[in-house]
Amino acid sequence: MSHATSQTHATATQTTPHRLLYFFVAFVLLMFFGLIYAWSLFVDPLEAEFGWDRSATSVVFTLSIITFCAGMLVAGALEERTSPRTVMLITAACLGLGLIASAFTESLPFIYATYGVLVGAGVGLGTDVVMSVTLKWFPDKQGLASGAMLMGFGGGTMLLSPVVTTMLGALGWRMTFGALGAVFVVLVGAGAFIMKLPTPEYVRPLLEKARQNATVAAVDMTGSQMVRTPTFWVFMVYLMLVTCGGLALISQAVPAAMELLMGAGAGAGASGAAAAGAGVSAALPEAEALMLATAAMGSVSAMNGLGRLINGFIWDKFGYRVCLTWIAVAFAAGMLCCAFAMMGGNFPLLVAGFMLLGLMYGGNMCSMSAMVGTFFGPKYYGINYAIATCQMIPAAIVGPQILALSQMGSGSYLGAFWVFFAVAIAALAVSFFIKPPKAA
Numbered sequence: 141m142s143h144a145t146s147q148t149h150a151t152a153t154q155t156t157p158h159r160l161l162y163f164f165v166a167f168v169l170l171m172f173f174g175l176i177y178a179w180s181l182f183v184d185p186l187e188a189e190f191g192w193d194r195s196a197t198s199v200v201f202t203l204s205i206i207t208f209c210a211g212m213l214v215a216g217a218l219e220e221r222t223s224p225r226t227v228m229l230i231t232a233a234c235l236g237l238g239l240i241a242s243a244f245t246e247s248l249p250f251i252y253a254t255y256g257v258l259v260g261a262g263v264g265l266g267t268d269v270v271m272s273v274t275l276k277w278f279p280d281k282q283g284l285a286s287g288a289m290l291m292g293f294g295g296g297t298m299l300l301s302p303v304v305t306t307m308l309g310a311l312g313w314r315m316t317f318g319a320l321g322a323v324f325v326v327l328v329g330a331g332a333f334i335m336k337l338p339t340p341e342y343v344r345p346l347l348e349k350a351r352q353n354a355t356v357a358a359v360d361m362t363g364s365q366m367v368r369t370p371t372f373w374v375f376m377v378y379l380m381l382v383t384c385g386g387l388a389l390i391s392q393a394v395p396a397a398m399e400l401l402m403g404a405g406a407g408a409g410a411s412g413a414a415a416a417g418a419g420v421s422a423a424l425p426e427a428e429a430l431m432l433a434t435a436a437m438g439s440v441s442a443m444n445g446l447g448r449l450i451n452g453f454i455w456d457k458f459g460y461r462v463c464l465t466w467i468a469v470a471f472a473a474g475m476l477c478c479a480f481a482m483m484g485g486n487f488p489l490l491v492a493g494f495m496l497l498g499l500m501y502g503g504n505m506c507s508m509s510a511m512v513g514t515f516f517g518p519k520y521y522g523i524n525y526a527i528a529t530c531q532m533i534p535a536a537i538v539g540p541q542i543l544a545l546s547q548m549g550s551g552s553y554l555g556a557f558w559v560f561f562a563v564a565i566a567a568l569a570v571s572f573f574i575k576p577p578k579a580a
Contacts, residue, residue, distance in 0.1 A: 159277035162335060163285065166274040167292040169266065169331050172324065174296030176204055176263045177444075179255075180394040180437060181304055184430075185313040186251070194395065196248055198544040201391040203256030204263070205536030209529045211264020216523030219269055227269040228332035232325050234262030239321030243314040264529075266328060267293065271509065272522035273335050279347040279518050286509035287452020290502070295445025298438040305434050347518070360517030361577075363527050371515060371577040372528075378464065378574060379508055379531040381567035385471055385560040386501030387532070388539035389478075393440050393494065396543070396553045397433035400482060400490055402426070436491050440498035447502025455510045460574070463507050468568035470500035472561055479557040515576055 179201045187197055211234075218227050238258025245251040271289065278285035307316040366372050389396070455463050477493030480486070512525045546556035 159338070162274050162277055163289065165331055165334050166270045166289050169270050169292075169328065170289055171292040171296035171299065172327055173263045173267050173270075174293040174441070175300055175304070175320070176208065176259065177297045177390050177441065178301050178304055178437075179204065180391060181301060181308065181434070182313055183395060184398075185308060186245070189313075190248075192248060194392075194547055195541070195544045198391055198540045199248075200251055200256045201387075202536045202540055203252055204260030205387060206533050207257050207260030208264035208267075209526075209533050211261035211266075212268040212526035212529050213264075213523075214261075215265040215268035216272070216526035218265075219272060219522050224269050224273050224335055224337065225332045227265055228328055228335065231262050231266035231269070232328035232332065234258050234265065235328060236321045236325035238262060239317050239324060243317040243321075245314075262324075268522060268526050268529075270331075270335065271525060273337055275509075275513065275518065275521055276343065277338050279343060279513075281456065283452040283455035283506070283510040283514070285452070286513070287448045287450070287455070287506040290448035290452075290506050290509060291445040293445075293448070293505075295441055298441030298445065301434060301438055301441065305431075360519035361524070362520050363523045366516045366520075366524050367527065369577040371575060374570065374573050375511055375515075376528070376531045378567055378570045379504065379528070380535050381563050381570065382467060382471055382500065382504045383532055383535035384539035384542075385475065385563055386497060386504060386539075387536050388543045388556065388560065389494065389497050390440065390444075390501070391540040392543045392547070392553070393437040394430075394433045395547070396478075397436040397487075397490060397494075398429055399547070399553060400485060400487055401429040401432055403485070432487070436487075436494055439491050440494045440501075443495045443498030444502040444505075447499040447504075448506040449502075450499075451503035451506040452510065455507065455514070460507070460511065460514070460576075461571075463503065463510075464571040464574060465568070467500045467503045467507065468564055468571055470496045470503070471567060472564035474500060475557050475561040475564055479554060479561065482552060482554045482557065 183194075183197050186192060187194070215227050218230075235258075238254050238261075241254040241258070242251055245254065271286065274289060275285055304316060304320070307319065311319065361369075451463050451467070454466070474493045474496030477489055477496060481490035481493055508528050508531075509525060512528055513521055516524050542559055543553055543556045546559075547553050549555075
């Protein structure tokens with residue numbers, strides 16, 4: 141272990157309550173990192189100012205997810221060669237520079253580079269190091285700890301989106317980007333000097349207990365060993381299918397809700413009577429519609445966070461099989477709700493669909509984290525988790541584009557919701573082929 145890394149270890153005299161400090165710091169940091177999912181708040185202001193179409197702006201989100209995965213891979217390697225503090229300081233620099241530079245956007249390639257690349261990479265770096273360090277304090281509660289922390293990542297959009305929406309209205313999108321950049325520099329920079337690794341003496345009894353209870357793998361696998369197991373690849377297919385639908389919704393949640401609220405798309409013909417019956421006017425002023433659409437996105441974020449916590453509990457209590465089944469079922473049910481809501485102009489039903497999809501996406505992200513620790517051991521968690529997140533790259537490319545192309549081609553998101561319903565059924569089928577790897 142390097143000298144830099146050894147300096148980041150907590151002392152051997154740490155007692156169990158002290159690990160909650162690192163959990164709390166991780167939760168707050170991940171809550172702010174979750175703002176990467178709030179990209180849809182910036183879509184309409186940017187499209188209005190520059191005349192960009194939905195397909196072009198959805199590329200920003202896709203790029204941010206790709207570089208998010210790349211950032212996690214880099215973090216996993218950097219953490220072993222330097223220290224968590226160094227990785228977090230690099231994170232602060234990427235996020236600050238990316239967000240502040242985004243305020244000066246005048247072209248698509250520019251914001252692709254600033255938000256799509258720098259912000260995405262910064263969130264990936266930060267998420268990996270924060271998760272890796274904190275979970276080493278909780279070898280006995282891998283599912284619950286990862287789920288609770290990731291609840292912050294998913295719930296951050298719900299808690300902070302109203303703040304960002306208010307800032308956009310009061311300051312405009314340029315000043316909002318700049319202000320967020322400054323906040324991230326301060327917050328992540330401070331976190332870099334708080335987060336520490338536990339000592340081997342602290343972890344050893346907790347790890348032995350976890351292995352006795354079979355909540356972590358009996359053998360730690362390196363990244364190269366992990367990718368040679370059939371379990372890893374079958375699980376990756378499952379994750380890609382579910383993530384595809386989750387990222388599609390997250391990237392277009394506000395525009396999709398606006399479509400229904402403004403009476404556009406497939407449900408436009410029926411939206412007058414149906415929406416009135418649902419308690420929502422089909423001819424809402426744009427400002428009111430935007431508030432409701434933002435609230436709908438907030439419901440996705442709330443359930444995203446809650447799904448991570450619930451799934452962490454289920455994983456530890458009932459095992460992976462129950463988790464994977466309910467995630468796929470919620471995926472299918474959520475897409476059905478969204479499709480029928482669009483057909484009937486029913487906003488509450490759309491929100492119900494959003495909530496189910498947020499719940500399943502949060503559960504899926506928690507399953508990915510818990511799978512790495514439970515199936516492949518905690519020792520190489522940082523790099524193994526980063527490798528597993530690479531499933532988000534094809535999902536981020538395909539999912540949002542299906543939704544964007546559906547809207548551009550037919551003027552509605554309805555067709556895409558039916559496509560994703562079929563994807564959910566496929567995910568359910570794949571889940572039955574996932575089994576724990578055989579010990580090496």
